[in-house]
Amino acid sequence: MNTKVIKGRKIVEGIAEGEALVTKEPISFMGSINPKTGYVIERGHEIEGQCLKGKVLVFPRAKGSTGGSYMLYDVVKNGVGPVGIVNVEADSVVVIGAIVADLPMVDKIDIGEIETGDYVVVDGNNGVVKVQKRDNDTMGD
Amino acid sequence: MNTKVIKGRKIVEGIAEGEALVTKEPISFMGSINPKTGYVIERGHEIEGQCLKGKVLVFPRAKGSTGGSYMLYDVVKNGVGPVGIVNVEADSVVVIGAIVADLPMVDKIDIGEIETGDYVVVDGNNGVVKVQKRDNDTMGD
Amino acid sequence: MILTDEEKRMLDGQYGDLVRKSMKILVALGEIYGAEKMLDINNVHSPGVSYRVAGDAGLNFVKDASVAGRFEVPVTLNTIGIDSENWEELGFPRCFALKQLELLQAYHTMGAISTYTCTPYLVGNIPLRGEHVAWGESSAIAFVNSVLGARTNREGGPSALAAGITGKVPAYGYHLDENRKGKYLFKVDIDLKTDRDFAVLGYFAGKIAGTDVPVFEGIKRRPTLENLKALSAAVASSGAVALYHIVGVTPEAPTTEAVIGKQEPIRFGKKEYEEVVAKFSLEGDIDFVVTGCPHCSINEVRRVAQLLAGKKVKADFWICTSRQVKTLADKMGYTEIIREAGAQIVCDTCPVLAPTSSKGYKKLVTNSAKLAHYAPGLWNLKTGLIEIEDCVEAAIKGYWGGKV
Amino acid sequence: MILTDEEKRMLDGQYGDLVRKSMKILVALGEIYGAEKMLDINNVHSPGVSYRVAGDAGLNFVKDASVAGRFEVPVTLNTIGIDSENWEELGFPRCFALKQLELLQAYHTMGAISTYTCTPYLVGNIPLRGEHVAWGESSAIAFVNSVLGARTNREGGPSALAAGITGKVPAYGYHLDENRKGKYLFKVDIDLKTDRDFAVLGYFAGKIAGTDVPVFEGIKRRPTLENLKALSAAVASSGAVALYHIVGVTPEAPTTEAVIGKQEPIRFGKKEYEEVVAKFSLEGDIDFVVTGCPHCSINEVRRVAQLLAGKKVKADFWICTSRQVKTLADKMGYTEIIREAGAQIVCDTCPVLAPTSSKGYKKLVTNSAKLAHYAPGLWNLKTGLIEIEDCVEAAIKGYWGGKV
Numbered sequence A, B: 001m002n003t004k005v006i007k008g009r010k011i012v013e014g015i016a017e018g019e020a021l022v023t024k025e026p027i028s029f030m031g032s033i034n035p036k037t038g039y040v041i042e043r044g045h046e047i048e049g050q051c052l053k054g055k056v057l058v059f060p061r062a063k064g065s066t067g068g069s070y071m072l073y074d075v076v077k078n079g080v081g082p083v084g085i086v087n088v089e090a091d092s093v094v095v096i097g098a099i100v101a102d103l104p105m106v107d108k109i110d111i112g113e114i115e116t117g118d119y120v121v122v123d124g125n126n127g128v129v130k131v132q133k134r135d136n137d138t139m140g141d
Numbered sequence C, D: 001m002i003l004t005d006e007e008k009r010m011l012d013g014q015y016g017d018l019v020r021k022s023m024k025i026l027v028a029l030g031e032i033y034g035a036e037k038m039l040d041i042n043n044v045h046s047p048g049v050s051y052r053v054a055g056d057a058g059l060n061f062v063k064d065a066s067v068a069g070r071f072e073v074p075v076t077l078n079t080i081g082i083d084s085e086n087w088e089e090l091g092f093p094r095c096f097a098l099k100q101l102e103l104l105q106a107y108h109t110m111g112a113i114s115t116y117t118c119t120p121y122l123v124g125n126i127p128l129r130g131e132h133v134a135w136g137e138s139s140a141i142a143f144v145n146s147v148l149g150a151r152t153n154r155e156g157g158p159s160a161l162a163a164g165i166t167g168k169v170p171a172y173g174y175h176l177d178e179n180r181k182g183k184y185l186f187k188v189d190i191d192l193k194t195d196r197d198f199a200v201l202g203y204f205a206g207k208i209a210g211t212d213v214p215v216f217e218g219i220k221r222r223p224t225l226e227n228l229k230a231l232s233a234a235v236a237s238s239g240a241v242a243l244y245h246i247v248g249v250t251p252e253a254p255t256t257e258a259v260i261g262k263q264e265p266i267r268f269g270k271k272e273y274e275e276v277v278a279k280f281s282l283e284g285d286i287d288f289v290v291t292g293c294p295h296c297s298i299n300e301v302r303r304v305a306q307l308l309a310g311k312k313v314k315a316d317f318w319i320c321t322s323r324q325v326k327t328l329a330d331k332m333g334y335t336e337i338i339r340e341a342g343a344q345i346v347c348d349t350c351p352v353l354a355p356t357s358s359k360g361y362k363k364l365v366t367n368s369a370k371l372a373h374y375a376p377g378l379w380n381l382k383t384g385l386i387e388i389e390d391c392v393e394a395a396i397k398g399y400w401g402g403k404v
């Protein structure tokens, strides 16, 4: 089982793990996401139509409205939000939402090394992300 | 008849003459003067209680409200205003009022050389002020 | 971070639990971004005031805070989710409105000022050059940092609330000189005249600059306040730009060198302009027209009233503005002209922060790049980014021919 | 002066007589002050809108202009002589009010914006750093030049009208860099906290600086917008100061050297403070209390409402503000609290620009140095310059003990 360990910067403490949902496009929790369903609703976005529920959300950086803090908090509280966040550069609006939602978060990560479907552990205590590649056929070594 | 000729800067064209009303304190046509009567109403002003009507008003510079332009225009139109103005430094608010009131005006004058009661000619075409001292006993030489 | 004794007491809970939690958020933020100390602030503009944004989680968060919390410093409120005075007439759903009013009650209990607008600078909240403030609302952040030269980071609802309770913000990001220099230089090769022109430039630059600082040179004409309002909203929609410079116009950019040194500029010409416009272009029947994102100034309301005088609109037409600007528009007769034309002056809210209308609009035209960007996802419709004159024409005809 | 061809055509009367007369005034001003050219402006704030100021001469001047004149650029109107909505209830004389409304009609015909306030920057008219504008109202001139870093000379009614008609001003005075340097350096030795403190400083400095530029150093606390509003009004009452600098605060004074070089400062300490206050001190029964000169911000109205809550006033108490700020005060319940206490929110006007009340007031207290300066002459009464908290106490008790 080859697991990559990538060192980054810790943003919000706590450990979270789950399937990665990766996009190269910035996300605005206000406007890109429907907080009631956790689906990506931004027209033409790379992961439009995908659902954040239970996923480790991996994206380069945030964009858009400062409403994003409460909307990240709301989507998590609604039980349809991501379990952890990995960024290249953490934007204060997302950080603030993650703090109040106690959502483990790490940035300064080269997100090119993670693909949708990989199994990812977000270690917010040490600012580390562990990636277990999805396409590894031999399960459960 | 000893008449002093003082060279200054022309502000508004035209010739005006009359008795000088001189003060060393700045004047605000909005606040110092009652436009209906031409009397100086500013409490504690050096020439409080005096009337501007028919006088050549001599003061160092303006102060206060930009309402002064229309109030100078109004006091002149009411027939109770000064016939000419002499300043050390002309303030735009007074200049604007004098322009619309066609009131001859000259500045850059050392007003120390003029006393209340002197007979003064304000030559706005050449920026010159002629002063005939009041205390000259032999009248009509 | 080095805290003063007072700040330590706040963090220890000696001033109550809300102050403690607020300081905890601010200290966490400071630690993440390497702030060395806290800064005193005297001015907060709070986002997260629309129930559509706050949601139930935010509503409870603010209600909990309002039990004992009182704002230490003036806090003006951003745009909300309803027109607070005629939401019923405008068809806002009752259940949403009641939750919204509940959220407002919590903010008022804490002493917030009910401006309900994304243009605080148009209703008397004007931070001064170099003043540290805690502002939310991405368009207002870009305006206050760039045009007024005040200093704020992008504050979310919780951090703005924390700043209002404590009068403190961590000294990181745009509060520090070194983070206010330009990163991307843009050379504007075309003559920008209208608010839409500046919106298009902003949308183009925001996408490239992301969270960094764009610098614009080559803008010949001095931009009006409305031009800069449109630019500020656009750069903060396609990106997360909190500060931009316009050489010779904004206070921190007397020359290009002073703010970004030597750099090969990214060109913004006719081609780039049309690419952005092409992203938001549509033709045919128009059922929804909106201007006032960010909220209209009186000059914008006047322009619309002049264009609507004696006309009738076929499409629903919202003119979004602040309650204060509407007061002036009422006095000058513009509200009457607009109402007679069948259009609506909508206060306190806008389509992005209001619940999606049940009228099932299909095609929206606007002169705001921010609205054109958000409306498709939030209201499930197509958007066109056109001039204000064309917006009014489209409203009157209920149709837009689609010329760029 | 070198005029462009377009400007020559305007002066020749090819755009009608009003444009010709307007250019004549502007060219005359330019010639007097040695301007080399005209500047384009896009923003006028017009004084001379109160009938008490314009008088019949001004009324006819503006009515003549309004026959064919239309403003080319946005023109906001300064404070007028009545509360435009409840002048009857407040006892303004009918004949004065009708003349005032006639004057307003003339301005509106030309397209003026009915802001009716001396705080245009609190209601959305915010010129930008370095922007050339044509502003009247001495307090607003000092604020916009000094605090926002825009550029205007002291425009009177006729020149503001001319600028609104032509979109031009002559390039002299504060439009030019060389005239914006400091002339008199003041060292502030005491801790200025309140709006009255800044008013007293302004009154002291205005008398000395006259028409020149004072520079203030030693101000420890960053002044609030309200502090600077009070300072701006005071410097332009005891003097004709159009521009001041506060080292480290206002945009053009990062350091003392940068704006005034080396100079032995004039000290402003406790003694100087008390001398100004002594000029406006009185004791005994108070029959008139006024705050809001310049017009109140929402923070000031809130402060008064907090102090008046549950109380009753004995003296007449005017809280002067703009219509827009009152709209916000209504929504936040402050208007109601103030009315219940027997005090009045008065919009659009103030004692200096309104007709002298027939109530024969004898003793007025205020926290505004400008009002304290003008009221004695205009309303034939004595004035006291005290803190806002003391103003409210005096209103409640109908008495002021006179402690400085």
Ligand code: F3S
Binding pocket: C079, C118, C139, C233, C292, C293, C294, C295, C320, C349, C350, C351, C352, C353, C370, C371
């Ligand atoms: S808050 Fe304002 S900036 Fe646009 S999205 Fe709504 S009108």
Ligand code: F3S
Binding pocket: D079, D118, D139, D233, D292, D293, D294, D295, D320, D349, D350, D351, D352, D353, D370, D371
């Ligand atoms: S116009 Fe305004 S500045 Fe004072 S004198 Fe009247 S309140």
